[in-house]
Amino acid sequence: MIRDYLGSDTRAYIPDSIRLAVYSRDGWKCLRCGSAKNLSLDHVHPWSDGGADSIKNFQTLCRSCNSWKGAREIDFRKKVL
Numbered sequence: 001m002i003r004d005y006l007g008s009d010t011r012a013y014i015p016d017s018i019r020l021a022v023y024s025r026d027g028w029k030c031l032r033c034g035s036a037k038n039l040s041l042d043h044v045h046p047w048s049d050g051g052a053d054s055i056k057n058f059q060t061l062c063r064s065c066n067s068w069k070g071a072r073e074i075d076f077r078k079k080v081l
Contacts, residue, residue: 044059
């Protein structure tokens with residue numbers, strides 16, 4: 001795992017191709033509030049708890065909702081049809 005090489009507090013760069021794939025999958029909006037502004041990637045299973053930097057573990061949240069969620073494991077993708 002990349003964390004083994006970089007250390008526990010160092011985050012790997014997320015390629016734009018992955019970021020765009022997640023945003024596209026999630027409809028280019030925050031899955032909590034529906035905003036299309038200030039989008040960010042969120043780890044469903046928190047990175048701080050060993051969550052992977054992978055498309056399967058990312059969801060789209062706006063910065064405000066991502067901050068609200070913090071390091072809790074909340075999957076808003078279940079609302080997407």
